[in-house]
Amino acid sequence: MTTALPETPADTVARLRATFRTGRTKSVEWRTTQLRRLRAMLTENGPDLAAALRTDLGKSATEAHRTEIDFTVREIDHTLDHLADWLRPEPAPVPAHLGADIRVWTQYDPLGVVLVIAPWNYPAQLLLAPVVGALAAGNAVVAKPSELAPATSAAVARLLPAYLDTDAVAVVEGGVPETTALLAERFDHVFYTGNGTVGRIVMRAAAEHLTPVTLELGGKSPVFVDRDTDLDVVADRLARGKFLNAGQTCVAPDYVLTDPETAAALEPALARAVEAVYGADPQASSEYGRIVNERHFDRLTGLLGSGRVVVGGDSDRTDKYIAPTVLADVDPKSPVMGEEIFGPILPLVTVDGLDEAIAFINDRDKPLALYVFSETEATRGRIAAETSSGGLGHGLPLAHLTVSDLPFGGVGESGMGNYHGRYSIETFSHRKAVLEKPLS
Ligand code: NAD
Numbered sequence: 001m002t003t004a005l006p007e008t009p010a011d012t013v014a015r016l017r018a019t020f021r022t023g024r025t026k027s028v029e030w031r032t033t034q035l036r037r038l039r040a041m042l043t044e045n046g047p048d049l050a051a052a053l054r055t056d057l058g059k060s061a062t063e064a065h066r067t068e069i070d071f072t073v074r075e076i077d078h079t080l081d082h083l084a085d086w087l088r089p090e091p092a093p094v095p096a097h098l099g100a101d102i103r104v105w106t107q108y109d110p111l112g113v114v115l116v117i118a119p120w121n122y123p124a125q126l127l128l129a130p131v132v133g134a135l136a137a138g139n140a141v142v143a144k145p146s147e148l149a150p151a152t153s154a155a156v157a158r159l160l161p162a163y164l165d166t167d168a169v170a171v172v173e174g175g176v177p178e179t180t181a182l183l184a185e186r187f188d189h190v191f192y193t194g195n196g197t198v199g200r201i202v203m204r205a206a207a208e209h210l211t212p213v214t215l216e217l218g219g220k221s222p223v224f225v226d227r228d229t230d231l232d233v234v235a236d237r238l239a240r241g242k243f244l245n246a247g248q249t250c251v252a253p254d255y256v257l258t259d260p261e262t263a264a265a266l267e268p269a270l271a272r273a274v275e276a277v278y279g280a281d282p283q284a285s286s287e288y289g290r291i292v293n294e295r296h297f298d299r300l301t302g303l304l305g306s307g308r309v310v311v312g313g314d315s316d317r318t319d320k321y322i323a324p325t326v327l328a329d330v331d332p333k334s335p336v337m338g339e340e341i342f343g344p345i346l347p348l349v350t351v352d353g354l355d356e357a358i359a360f361i362n363d364r365d366k367p368l369a370l371y372v373f374s375e376t377e378a379t380r381g382r383i384a385a386e387t388s389s390g391g392l393g394h395g396l397p398l399a400h401l402t403v404s405d406l407p408f409g410g411v412g413e414s415g416m417g418n419y420h421g422r423y424s425i426e427t428f429s430h431r432k433a434v435l436e437k438p439l440s
Contacts, residue, residue, distance in 0.1 A: 009178075012170050013185045015392065016140035017111045025333055026110055026138045032080060034135045034164055038128065039076045041163040049124055052151035056123060057245065058290030058320070067245065068124040071139050075129050078404040078421055079136045086422045089434075096099065102437045108429035110138030112188030117179060117202065119194040120292055121248040121342075123149035126216075130191045131169075135422020137185060139189075140168040145184060146194075147175035148292055149236075157217050160367040180205075187211050189428060191252075205341045208373070214427055216418030217410050218340050219368045220254035222384060224357050226374035227262050234373045235269035238346070239277050241371075243324040243399030246289040246294075247344035251369040251390075253397050254340060255330070255347045257357045262346045267328055270346070271311040274324045282312075283321050290320040291343060297322065300343035306336035307347055332360070354379055366412030371397045 007015070024030055042049070050064035056183035059068075089107040094100070112132045127145050134141045143160065145153035157171040165245045172178060183190070183205035192202045193216040206213045225234055242253045250358055258266060274282070282288045297320050307327030315322040322344050330336060330347035337347060351357045361370065370389035374380050380394055390410035391400045401420075402409050409418025419427050 002335055007171065009181045009185050011292065012142060012172065013113055013182075013187070016142065016168060016170060019165075020110075020112050020140045023155070024165075025135075025168050028084065030165070031136055031138055032083065034169070035076050035080055035083075035132065037163040038132065038135070038160075039073055040433050041159050042073050042076075042128075045159055048159075049152070049155055052155040053124065053149075055151035056120070056149040057248070057292060058288075059245065060287045060289075062287065063245065063289070064124075068122055071125050072128045072132065074402075075132050075404055075420065079132055079334060079424075082422065083136055086425050100436065102435060104433070104435045105430050106433055107427060108137065109432050110429060111220070113140045113142065114189040114191060114428060115142045115144065115182060115187045117144045117182075117190070117192045117194065118145035118146050119247060120148035121250065123152040124156065124204070126193045130193070130214075130419060130424070133419050134189075134191070134428045135164075135169070137425050137428035139428055142187070143169070143171050144179055145171065145173060149175070165310055189214070191419070192216065198381075199415070214409070214419065215415045216250070216408075216417075216419075217309075217415040218250045218342065218369070219365050219367045219410070219414040220337075220340050221251055221369040221371070221389070222361050223253040223256045223353075223371040224361075225256055225258040225262055225266060226372075226379055227259055227335065229262075229373050231262070231266050231269040232272070235266060235273035236276070237373075237396055239270060239273035239324065240437055242346050243274070243288070243344050246291055246322065246346065246429070247346075248292065248322075248342055249398065251398055251401055252342075253346065253369075253371055254367070255337065257349055257351050257360055259353060260350045261406070262322055263328065263350050266348065267310045269327065270326045273324070274311050278324060283316065283319065283324055288324070291322055292320075294320070296343065300341070300345065301304075303336040303341065303343075306330055306334035310348075354382065358383065361389075366390075366410070366414055368410045369393060369397070369400070370416035388412070390418075 050061045053059040053064040082383050089105045091105045116130045153173050157173050159173050186209040190206045191214045196217045199215045199217050278285045278288050301315050307330035310326040310328050312325030314322035325345045327347045330349050366388045368390040371393045372383050393400050404421035407418035407423040408420045
């Protein structure tokens, strides 16, 4: 009896490249078939995927569907609805120095074999939404789920090959050694979501092959709360945005900047909002998630002493539970303000009005998202004009990333490149310039 040896990363890439070279992945029919099958995978296996997400992150079924499974289905549907339109060659005006018989246009070419590396916090969505774009653009794909969400990784590794063209789509599970081995291969694009330290490793490895990268990174996403806003509305929206997935969301509000009087009034409003959303004992709420592992639990509990606890503050290591927590009187130099929190802790930092808030934001790395609660158009306009962030949300955290017609991505330390909807086609294609002059 012979046992097949496991495929090496080099074998996998060579196999997928051979498929790409046949031209099969380029047809719109192949692309739409793959997207429909991926949709079927998600809808037919919703309960299995939701169970895996509960195992990895304590996600409720509602949250698993809303933020991962249905999210990706919506991205597929939007792509299927518009793909033919997006792929249409785009004519360009012919300049006067060329003859009138000339035609020029741009068209999208698939790149080839692309690598998608995903993190653990939305382990299904952040693997599969880029895969949607890569397939829609006509590429072969290697998908690398996060080893820190092992149940979801295993579920995807089992399901994807059962639905998709296995000569063009491969799942490679594993952690640092496996990803390092993959990155040694030549890909035509590497799409990485995760932290900036590994982002640099990915970019260095890609540079060896002159492979373009998309880096979807994180950072501390600030919230500015203006005076004279309805703080019950602000608190409700902040609590829902911050504590979703126990704060382990790349675009979660990281900290709040506001003046001292507004902060004082916001404190009880946030305490009420947390109780309204998660009840008096969030640990007992089926809707509240858990911290991914002990390492992150210990890191986060180490940040709880950075301010006065307004609400929450308790934790249970055996359950990887940290209560939705609001900290007041937080010094900008305290540990909780030193790094991206990526957990259920919301510090309130006081500033002396709008100018100081803008300076505070601009003194730090460009964030992935910035949120503003202000009734004053001039204030909203100033923040939009005077700061730089991956995305900007007025009055509502997180929601901008659910709009498939908006590009999702960072700037500076929060990343480079973007995706979703037609922006994924841009990311995973080469826009080729074409000129045609008749020969006679
Ligand atoms: P993670 O630890 O799961 O790592 C992400 C991926 O990198 C994994 O697939 C992992 O295997 C791989 N990896 C880890 N170390 C590596 C190495 N040395 N070499 C090669 N590959 C390696 O996830 P994480 O980085 O902890 O994710 C959290 C971060 O991601 C936060 O900063 C968050 O803000 C950011 N994030 C950004 C987005 C976005 O869309 N912009 C989304 C989610 C998370």
